[in-house]
Amino acid sequence: MDRLPKLNSAQREAVLTLCGPLLVLAGAGTGKTRVITYRMAELIHRGTPPQRILSVTFTNKAAREMQERAARLLGGQRQNKPFIATFHSLCVRILRQEITVLGYPPNFAIYDRGDQESAARKVLRDIRIGEGAFRPGDLLQRISRWKMAGIGPAHAADFSECDLDSLAAVAYRRYQVSLRAAAAVDFDDLLLLTLQLFREFPQVLSRHQRRFDSVQIDEYQDTNAAQFELVEALVREHHNLCVVGDDDQSIYGWRGADVAHILNFQSYFLGTKVVRLEDNYRCTDKILDVANRLIKHNRGRHEKQLRAHKTTSDGVRFLEFPDEVAEAENVVREINELVRKRDTPQGDITILFRTNEQPRLFETELRRAQLNYVLLGGQSFFDRREIRDMLAYLKVLAHPSDEVSLLRIINTPVRGIGTTTVQKLLHRAVKEHRSLWAVIPQAISEAEISTKSAAALNAFRELLERYRRAFDRTPKKMAETLRALIAEIDYHAEIQKQYKEPQQQLLHWEMLDELVESLERYLERSASPSLSDYLEESALNGREEEADKYDQLEHDAVRLMTLHSAKGLEFHRVYMVGLEESLLPHQRSIDGNEAAIAEERRLAYVGITRAKDHLTLTRAASRKKWGKRRASLPSRFLFEMRSDCASDDKANDVQPD
DNA sequence: AAGGAGGGTTTTTTT
């Protein structure tokens, strides 16, 4: 019996190369996920215990999908499943087990982006860097770049190239100190601290090296230095490493991803076998033509010959509208006709865009046309003020030392604990080297604080302790407890105060309901639920709460998402909107170097190759930004993908102003 | 301590 019925010869070769380093250069739509799942099945078939196989994916969603595929292929209920995880969830697992040697408690909190920003703000205030020199975002970006390069706070100064870098290096150290004091870890720390463990504690490393016989990495083109070092450490003893990726789809350079890792894989791992997947089963020939013509304008790539297996007479369309409103109106009008008159399922249609500011108009139009839609990514559910507030309550309950969250809620809703009181508490906390939370009782008893404030503080402390006990004692009833907490602090009134329009109030009130529902869903799927486990999950999953929503709609909804979040997905009908200079390529990249433009080009390439059957590219001749209307030029990529590419070199020199 | 007015800034992309 043929165990690999659905595979072509290249895929087969990749699946059957089970020992030593393997590089699979897989173009868009060539079935790389299938290769990885079949490979796991083959490994198991040849006797590798499933739990000794590690597959790393880029997103939690991809991990879940792969788990499902693997389960299907391996015949449903297996006791030991292969370990399929993202880098971040893999690192969390390792850290929970090992982190005490680094001086953190095993139940460390994980700071999400909002928390990071608050922490960065505080550090900047403490350092009192000149006004305007740094914004929290700038600082975090620098810190993140160091962390992704595997550089710890102690060495950052050595890698500083300008005065701002040196300042950032100082801030980095303080930032790390404050995280540690809060027993918290940020997203990048998950990788960096694991790396530190592996570097400094050989016995820890070898413990984890012995766990896996075979390691596979998906989307390898988006690996950063820290991730590379982690992988290299894990497979050092056996080099049974299979990486799958496409250098033309590397779109995370700004996050430290380095295409060099996939380009130099063969020289790093000697004896690497290379397999190319060049049969594209996803896109029509017309779509693939456009994509190929565009990407040819990039230099220094693994040249590939993607072969289309689907032909059509339906060409790629290029549309132009006077402004962004007309763009949205027309695209949605067309979608409406497709859905109502030609029975196109709404779930077949996807609108892709570069920035998160773009979808608003499309949302308005879709609502007006009474079409279902799901906005994936964008302003995340978890970024909304009311959600952040309530999550901060949960975080303080789960991790009392979490200062960022405590500061957020100590006077929200207002309860008479003003800035003066908070300042006194902070001062004492610093002086006594203790956490803000721990310092409250003494501050009250030593009469440092006015009677009125002291009473408010006491009530606040009593409230939290009471709920902490409730969450601890009956974890199964966490959703009800949360509901009670929301009622007791009267967050309803807070929303009424915050938003004037009754409709807005309703909307935000519903958001809170959704939070409770998300907690309920967690309770359903978790065997031994706990508050901190829920918080960890929502930090790691982040925006994917929205994906859940999409599943609930049973796929019958138009999807809106950024080009970045479309990576790895495919859709029947794609509208790629806003193909204009300063949007795609984005202004920030135009101001940057050639490499930045090349990455934008790859981003456009990713967008185009998401489309299976129909692709429409649109642009607006003018666009409003910050309240001002400005003319916008067609994206240079439009010219590139439509040119016949007679002279590649010339095309590379084109620099429209 | 709270709330409101006014002013300045902001939007790249995300695990």
Next chain:
DNA sequence: AACCCTCCTT
């Protein structure tokens, strides 16, 4: 246009 911070008044 949305958000945040700061300052001012109560």
